[in-house]
Amino acid sequence: MSEITSNNDFFKSKVLGHPSGLFVLFFTEMWERFSFYGMRVLLINFLTMAAIGTNPGWEWSSENAGALFGTYAGLLYLTPIAGGIIADKFTGYRWAVVIGALIMTLGHASLAIETEFSMYFGLGLLVIGTGFFKPNMTSIISEMYKDLPEKKDGAYTIFYMGVNAGAFFGMMLCGYLAEKIGWSWGFGLAGIFMLLGSLQFWLAKPLFGTIGDVPKKDKVVEVISPDGQIDITEPKAEEKPEDKRNPFTMLDKILIVITSIIGLLYLIDDPASKIGNIHLLPQEFLVSKEILPGSLVITIIGLVLFLFLVISRIARYTKVVRHRMVAVIIFAFFTVFFWLSFEQGATSLVLFARDFTDRTLMGNQAVIFNIVNTLLTVIPLALVSWVLFLLFKQTSKKIATSNIVLALSFLGVWGIVGWMLNNDYNSKAYELKYQAIKTAQIDKKTKKQAVDENGDLVFDFNAVTETTVLKPTDVVVDQTVTISSKDVLKVSDKVALHSEIGNFVYLTKGLETKIRDDYKKATKDSQIINAEVTQLKENQVEVTASWFSILNSFFIIAFASMFSKWWDSKYNPSAAVKYGLGLIIMGLGFAILAYGARVIPSGAEAGAVRVSMIWLILAYLFHTWGELCLSPVGLSYVSKLVPSRMIAFMFGMWYLAIAIGNKLAGSLGGMIEGITKEYDMSTFFLIFTIVPIVAGFIVVALNPVLKKLMHGVR
Template sequence: MTNSEKQVQQKEIFGHPVGLYVLFLTEMWERFSYYGMRGLLSLYMAAELVGDDRGPGLGWTDAEAIKLYGWYTMLVYVMSIPGGMIADKFIGQKKSVLIGAIILVLGHGTLAIEEMWAFYTGLILIILGVGMLKPNISTMVGGLYKPGDIRRDKGFSIFYIGINTGSLLATTIVGLVVAKWGWHAGFGLAGIGMLFGLLVYVWGQKYLVHVGNKTEESEKKDQVSLSEVFKNLIASPMHLAIVVVLIAVSVYYAGFVMTGVDHWGYAALFVFLSLVVGMLMMIYKSLRSQVEKDRFLVVLLSFLLVIVFWGAFEQAGGLMNLYAENKTNRMLFGWEVPTIWFQSLNAGFIILFAVTVANYWAKRKLKNKEASSLFKMATGTIIMGLGFVFMVFAVRDFNENGSSGMYWLVLAYFFHTIGELCSSPVSLSFVTKLAPVRYASLMMGLYFASTGLGNKVAGILGENASEYGEYTIFVSITIFTVIFGLLVITILKPLKRLTHGAEDNEGTFNEEAEGFELADGEN
């Protein structure tokens, strides 16, 4: 390495490496493109073929639109698993982010074309692009700092500000563009945003020469690979038989009993889940101590919490988005508020209340009150679930008056955001604390899979609103999330015993209180 390279690496702005701001801007524009497009997706699919000032949509039913939205958001997270593996085994995070950014530019650009082939191609490219970029850029942020560097947490805080800023800008600006120039102009603007991010990333490569490179094999010697786990599964007749039976039953049920255009999609999903079950069985079998086994069981419960949380929360981009479009009175002083603007409430509330929520939990911990990660996750699930009470009132308002007030959505998003600020920042951190060290990478992949499955659950719930009604769906979500969260709190003491003090020696202020991300499930 040359001296000039070393000097570039050491260059700082406001006490942090310049590379942090390169990644900040890259992620800000990537989130701009993702949330801008996400806010439009279900609305565009459900818009009439004749169209209004925004141009023709696809003319799908709400159920069809939410169905595809659920598959799309699930696959975005699931593809993070192979995206992370490709980076780890073959090309490193830096090249993976570059490839992902290029694919995303192509994907968003393709969506701007008014053709059905372009619509599906664009979605596929975005899924692949996010899968390559998302899990790797955060890893690069951590790589900018040496182990033990006290600036690391602040660096992540700055990085997460970029995420929230990107979402807030996207849902605000894209909404105005769509209202004036139409759907595909909005999709195109998302692509332009991603192009800015790509250009910043390419320009900033000189500040990232020492991070995101391919990991040396010697550094991975303590990690168990996915291939090793499945080799062990094949060598275990009993566990292999269980997986084979699960796959056979799943394929038969999804392929030949279920109906609908996506029944083979469910078959593939069930096969994937069957393989995950097999992997979990082999991991548990290989654990060397009772402490590891106990903690592993708690991690599995945390995955269930993640699925429940995002299964409810992600109504935002689907059912709640369509409800804002079709059944909410959006007139404000004679001007109609763009539907996508309601998607900006989450980012805005995060920016306004993140520090307040973090300080609340920090003060509880100082007073020796309950502030464990499981308690935060359960509390966040309850608060988020209570937000759907306002959607219940919104439906009643609509039934009585023919439209519902915007304030119901504002209150719902406020509660959802407070719940997210309690739950999301600690969930991934909690998994990394309890997961067996040699399986850390695999457990992180399973965390992304859980988040993706939660998004799919959200799609299933949303599409069923067409059959059972929004009122039933919102009431059901409220009851289930509150009861589930209370159940976790009820058994909190035995669960904490199973963690064997994994959180007992933490300081009051840690990375969980430093940075907050949007509903990406990655905190």
Template structure:
């Protein structure tokens, strides 16, 4: 029996039953726009995570095959790619705020990403591979901050339904991720890598189409904020189009030069955090300044969370391929399919978390946003502890650990993610000044960019010196040692430090929960 194939079939059947349940149980609580944006984001994430499921494995097993440092190169590129995918939303948010509005930005971003995925579907050179990733990076910069920010416009600033709405929206993200890791992963590893990448492009095309067809429901929302002004005497459409085209070869360069990418990322983060601190300390509205300061503090702890969580698409996928016993009922499950654990758990638990936050809110005992971040950090550390325990006490003589420990890692990573990530998105729309919401949302994604780049650096530690000459047992030892230090020790230390700051941050939020 082909377990992977049946998992794929049952996964699609489960989603076909689950989505109607989510919509029916929430349709009277939330506006129709939530569900349309839910489907748009679902298909966009189908494209992103479908490609991500294959990316590191494709680089190691195809693109850099024969290179003794293939792991290090692949994880460095993965870290740079995912970092830029979250860095460019800073610019995309600014463009939407000043010129394009949410609708136009989302459509442009979706089309660019679709082109990138279809380029990946073409068998070609390393340059074509970098071009494909660069198109996706540029498109993601327009798409990612603006769809989430757009959702916030359909709710009042302190609407108690908002955390629940973003949790449902976040479930749409993960339904797309669940289906794509099963589908693109299976097709890519069992049939052809490029067919898997092509399916990701089809998912993006569906997402763009749903969004455009929803304009009638959205009405006049999301349009350009004011008559377009010229930039340096040039029509803004032409200026921004030219700048976007220039960013593509620049991204290709950064993908091939990991150390330069790190410098650019740190410098960009310093500038943006400096600007937010300037806004916070010079604001005439003291309350608004303190709320911005909360965002800046949580920015760093958010980066620490993603630094470990994003091992999923990099070192953890390689760990799963090499150090996990993936044979079930006589059939070996492709390593890429294990990434579906996370979105599956989110589909199951996101409505539960949404319900819990609302119930606790009514009982006036809901944890504050900073406290939810503490819970998120603690749980991601608990997840990596499962891998450490499995590697040290339950590994076979051949260096393989049971699937159960990987499933537990994804479970605790997911509950940590649900405690932190959708709540963080909601927080930005609550605490940011109205005139720069999209920019601050972009800056928030920059913290994920930093985390993703660091994820590549930490992931490379699991294969330091190359893995070609290592036994499976030696690879297990190296990975477990890295995860113990960074995945447990560093993350739990960060959680403890943040816990000490919680009372002050709660005060600075000035009544926003």
């Protein structure tokens, strides 16, 4: 009889064939992912949004915003290493989860204040909180099922659905509130549900008994990959000859400290130097800064020292172990290329969706979107609510307070979903007339007036604002635009408009006054446009930029079983081929975007040209397929290939590779403005087409070599 069963009669209280405690963890993880992805989809959008408008941001450059996000995302994959160690030695898993959740709640609350200090402080709290929370949730599941390994696969599948459900609803609802009402609403909602999630977890502690106390030394080693996939390594009963001790030498320890300090300083120095001109690393070191900046020289030295550390340690193992660890290094190296491309979903793809994607739907298109969006939202929410009902039936007496907190949380979600859908269904559309100055559009290459594909001359129409001073030579013409509003307007009503990212936004009287005051405070000419209602139109819906981010979670749920069957069939490819396919399919997703963006000219301003949303939807589909190909490989091969005495070090190195990929994703994603100004949008996306595809073919070509290095491990 296992300790779990004897202590808690754990499997007497079942929901869908699993202990009720698993579903407490399911909902806890769901709310954590809700808050994490809800905030993640907002940050770049908020930082780069214009400082004056109906929903003002901070008007940062994409380069500065990408640098900050890359550092934040990179640190998220490093702190869980320390958080796992602290839980092991001091707090135990349950306390670590609660501590992490409370710290993250404070982080979201700090972000909602929207000051510069509160933002940096909030991001720091989120990084620390994730370090406590992330590695220890899965450790609790491992301890729950340590004597029932046959039930683990089902348990992790259920838990993984909680990951995707949280990501789905977090990005949808936080994104909608932030874009439709205000950024603090989105950041605040993420914090509220993080708090409720931690509260329901703590109140459910009677279900867990001693589970999650300070673990024993022979615990299961378990980690969770960035996509939520769980990977487990059971403790080895006895050491094999090739698992002989390879203790860290004094030189090893010194190199670990030096390289860790250099890496941390670089991560913080990059955004600090760009945003605040604060340099933690010298601007010049060994060579002239005109040749190489000092920070880059020191970072290269740190990488060289780290490679020496890894190679020297691997060299001290026996041949078979040495070969297997080389295979891990190769997989880790190519992991960087996958995540630097995939994580564009949090940086450049958010900006592309906002600035260059046609998100306005009218008539039948609007009706179809509303129906699809309703089904997409209500059906998953109903299924998860049904699971909550089953949990309540089984545990109503034992953890009644925890269930009440959960029920209130879901009532809140249902309320927000209802408000969101009602808002979209009842949005009204109007055609408005305004005045614009007609000027010839000049082709940058020929320096002559541009012509379209039919040979007709192309003109620009610049709206006449309330502060525009017309010249006698200006040609003023009437232009029309269709806007959406919840307000009821009548034909011939005089209204105010404001141009935001190429879209005209209707201003209520309150917003009109506020924006006019904002222009006065900034000592800028008002850009408010006077217009007149000319016609009532069919319904119009503007899809939020954050809506596209939910597609990854939706496609994972839709296609995960198909890929699982593929891996279980006789056509199951090798690890290297799966890895290569993941990278190649990822690159094809960006190839689709590059093709779709071909009509966006060099230097196009945000909103000047918009392409169909189908390109972005297809790109997310291919990116998800790539993720599903690559996710079975990753950390599971670390656990299979690495000797037990070095597994913690290699897991740390694997997370380092992911952290580097995330940092590069932020930095490269931040280059979208510079590259599109110098070249064009297609060129930008071709970078993320070519790099992963080339990397993918190289991995596939290395398949025979990797098979030999793995010495029979599959």
